[in-house]
Each structure stands twice: as C-alpha cells, then as structure tokens.
Amino acid sequence: MSKNKVVIITGAGSGMGYATAKRFVKDGFKVVLNGRNENKLKKAAAEIGSENCLVVPGDVSIEKDIEHLINLTIQTYDRLDVLVNNAGIFIGGGIENLSLADWNKQFAVNSTGPFLTIKKALPYLEKTKGNIVNVSSVSGIGGDWGALGYDASKGALNLLTKALALDFAPKGIRINAIAPSLTDTDMGAGAINDKEMMAEFKKRIAMGRAGKSEEIADVIAFLASEESSFITGTILPVDGGLSASNGQPKL
C-alpha cells in the first residue's frame, strides 16, 4: 500500500485514465483527477471512492489550468509523488487533408500538455523523489497510414520522456512512457465499428485482441512503483506483441 502518496492523472474521466485512477485508489493513493468535463470526473470519483479523490477540471494545453491543477493538489495534500500524463486526442488524416489547426491541436494536447504538467510538477516531485509516467502509443514509435499528426505528437512525447529522464535522473526522478496499441476505450477499439478493420488489427496484434484498460493501468502502476526503481527513460510497449513483428506479413 502507498498510503498518503499522491498521484495526478490527466484525462481521468474515461478509458485508461479512469482505470488507472481506480488502480491507484486501490493501492492507497490520494488521486487527483483532471480532465475537461467536471461532471464526468465527479462521476468517476464517486465510483472509485470520492474520499480518496480530488477533482480538478482543466485543459492540459492551457498553462493557467495546469498551474491551478498543481497548486490545488499541493494546497490539498501538501505533496506530489506521481504524475500520469494520460490525456490525449486522435485526429486522423493525411498531409493533404489534415489542417494546420488540427495538427496544432494534437501537439497542444499530446505533447505540450505533458511539457506543461511536467514543468509545473517537477519542483514537488523533486521533494518526494517521485516519478512520471507518460501515456504515449505504438504510434509514437512507428508510423501509421493516414495519421501523421497523431504519430508525430506521440513521437515528440517519447523524446520528451527520454531527454527529461537524462536531465532528472541525478535528482532521483524517474520518467517513463508506455506505448499501448489498440485498447478497449472510446478512442481505441470503441471507435472501430468496421468488422473488417478490427479483424485487420487482430492480425497484427500477436495476442489477437485489444488490450484492456486495466492491463494498461497495471503497467502504469508498476512504472510508478518502487518495483521499477532502476527503470527510467524507457518507452514500454503494452501491445500484445504488436511491436514484436518486423512488419512483414504472416505467410
């Protein structure tokens, strides 16, 4: 049990963020739930145990929202042990039809958001020798057809993770990322209505299924725990074996 430890989770109202909040409450943390929709966050907190949760609505791409998130966390709990940068958006499209606004929007949430939260959280994480887990994607390691904006924004998050891990290892702060493939959330498997497309995904994932949010939460909890005390700067695939393939088709 990690009694009295404090974690901030962005995008905690649904999907992996919700499952991660639930897991950290179970582990004895005080959990700060961030996201844009206050009602959704309050509902999530009520489901997983409001007495252990603090709801702080806000947009991760807006600096003053992040200042408020960190300040209220410290005012309420007087410490911060773990930051989970989970909030993310996906906007597909090739270069011909992806607008500059949509390119910028994905970078604002997927890369600048973590930059801002980390910048404001680091002074407090230094005090607790805490750590950071960024939720990236296999799409930040290799490219997808027709999703260059998402891929580039997650690729930026991966190198943000590695570069910061180097800078902050001497201060005892670990910074890692996970790289899920298709997961059972609204953004992932829930967004695919087409049976054929789902079958194509399953062909590429060695284990033949989408990941479960709880399986992602378990890995985040591991990277945030003392069990992973010698791991920093890693981008850990949580993808049912998708990245074990070199990309050649099954013969």
Ligand SMILES: NC(=O)c1ccc[n+]([C@@H]2O[C@H](COP(=O)([O-])OP(=O)(O)OC[C@H]3O[C@@H](n4cnc5c(N)ncnc54)[C@H](O)[C@@H]3O)[C@@H](O)[C@H]2O)c1
């Ligand atoms: N589902 C998948 O297949 C999959 C695969 C790889 C990576 N990911 C990544 O996992 C993370 C979680 O996504 P999910 O699958 O649980 O989907 P989701 O849509 O359920 O969760 C994303 C959450 O982020 C929140 N969010 C979006 N923009 C925000 C902003 N500006 N400020 C604050 N919160 C914001 C949303 O409200 C939502 O609650 C994302 O970073 C996503 O890119 C998802």
